[in-house]
Amino acid sequence: MAIMSMTGFGRGEVCENGVKVVVELSAVNRKQFDCSFSIPRELASLESKLHALVHARVVRGYIKGLVTVTSAGAEGGEAPGIDLAAVHAQLRALRAAAEKLGLADDLTASSLLRFPDILRGSVLPADPLEIWPQAERATQSALACLDVMRQREGEALERDLRSRFAALKTVGGEIAQLAPAVPQVYKETLEKRLAELLEPGCVVDPALIAREVAVFADRCDVSEELTRLSSHFVQVEKVLDEGGACGRTLDFLCQELFREINTTGSKANNANISRLVIGFKAGLEAIREQVQNVE
Numbered sequence: 001m002a003i004m005s006m007t008g009f010g011r012g013e014v015c016e017n018g019v020k021v022v023v024e025l026s027a028v029n030r031k032q033f034d035c036s037f038s039i040p041r042e043l044a045s046l047e048s049k050l051h052a053l054v055h056a057r058v059v060r061g062y063i064k065g066l067v068t069v070t071s072a073g074a075e076g077g078e079a080p081g082i083d084l085a086a087v088h089a090q091l092r093a094l095r096a097a098a099e100k101l102g103l104a105d106d107l108t109a110s111s112l113l114r115f116p117d118i119l120r121g122s123v124l125p126a127d128p129l130e131i132w133p134q135a136e137r138a139t140q141s142a143l144a145c146l147d148v149m150r151q152r153e154g155e156a157l158e159r160d161l162r163s164r165f166a167a168l169k170t171v172g173g174e175i176a177q178l179a180p181a182v183p184q185v186y187k188e189t190l191e192k193r194l195a196e197l198l199e200p201g202c203v204v205d206p207a208l209i210a211r212e213v214a215v216f217a218d219r220c221d222v223s224e225e226l227t228r229l230s231s232h233f234v235q236v237e238k239v240l241d242e243g244g245a246c247g248r249t250l251d252f253l254c255q256e257l258f259r260e261i262n263t264t265g266s267k268a269n270n271a272n273i274s275r276l277v278i279g280f281k282a283g284l285e286a287i288r289e290q291v292q293n294v295e
Contacts, residue, residue, distance in 0.1 A: 001243035004295040005153035006030070006061035012141025014134045020072040021131065023065060023138040025054070025146050029293050030062040037065040043128045043135070050139055057143045059245040060295050065142075067135065069124060150295070157294055158240060161250075164287045165240075168257070169233045171280045175264065176226050178273050222264045229260045247294035254288045 006029040013022045035051050035058075054063050091107065098105055125131055236253050239246045258281070265277035 002151055003154045003158050003240065003243045003246055004147075004150045005157055005293055006150070006247070006295050007153060007293060008146045008149035010142040010144065010146030010149065012138040012143070012145065014138040014141070015072045016134050018072045019131065019134065020070050021134040021138045022068045022070075023050075023135065023142045025066075025139075025142045026064050027058065027061050027146060027150065028064075030060065033058065033060050033063075035063040035065065037067060039065075039067040040069055040124060042124045043067065043069070043131065045128050046132055046135060049132065050135065053136065053139050054143065057147065058295070060247055065139075067138075069131065154243075154294070157290065158243075161287060161290060161294075162240060164283060164290070165233065165236050168280055168283050168287070171276050171283070172226065172229050172233070172261075175222075175268075175273055175276050175280075178270065178276075179222050179226065179268065222267050225260045225264045225267070229257065229264070232257050232260065245295045247291060250291045250294060251288065254284060254291060258284055 006027060008027045010025045011022070012024075013020065015021075033055060035054050037047050037050055039047055039050070050065065050067070054065070094107065095105055097103075232253055236250070239249050239253070261277055261280050261284070265274055265281075268274065268277070
């Protein structure tokens with residue numbers, strides 16, 4: 001199973017019995033799952049059912065849905081979705097009130113937009129459950145389109161992440177090659193400095209140098225950190241191979257990779273390793289930003 005992106009768009013439409021239901025879903029990244037619908041007020045009782053339908057397919061991210069219900073084939077001059085009878089009634093009431101109050105009749109076509117309920121329309125049933133089968137199929141269709149886009153973007157994300165993790169693994173290998181030589185470099189540097197400081201003919205006890213180098217070698221030993229680093233890379237490959245909703249797992253592994261490489265940089269006490277650690281951290285930060293787009 002491929003990994004899924006959290007961003008995408010899907011649209012579903014169902015026409016039946018003269019009624020057209022359109023559902024549009026747009027998804028963006030978010031740490032947790034969240035969903036909101038813009039839906040006709042008369043169908044508000046269906047929002048929880050739509051929410052559950054989406055959550056069954058989407059694990060993480062913010063989903064914004066838009067549900068519109070219109071006439072599938074309005075004919076003549078009557079605009080679909082506008083309750084003309086309600087408009088006439090409200091106009092008569094307003095004009096009667098204006099006449100009694102001595103106000104000018106300045107109503108225009110644009111004034112209709114401020115009338116409540118004029119878009120209620122006769123296409124909406126008295127019982128919202130009557131239109132639920134259409135809304136459900138339209139939502140499923142929108143989710144299918146959304147999944148296609150999320151999967152396509154997920155494939156691109158997976159290729160990018162595999163390439164970036166492979167680059168970090170290479171850097172980790174370079175650090176592993178340099179680490180064993182650090183104590184030897186320290187020993188040579190220590191002997192050179194002592195030779196410069198001591199008077200000619202003075203000899204330092206080799207046991208003292210050996211003890212100092214041993215203490216340094218223990219302090220700068222990063223073998224455990226490198227072993228855990230290697231183990232985390234194995235886990236990353238396994239997670240990417242399994243796919244699915246793996247964003248949180250990848251985010252956790254990135255945190256653990258940062259912990260180990262940070263400790264390595266603190267303990268290594270070597271300029272070349274420090275340079276590699278800085279590059280590793282920069283690459284890891286770019287990966288963490290990319291992982292935020294994975295479901």
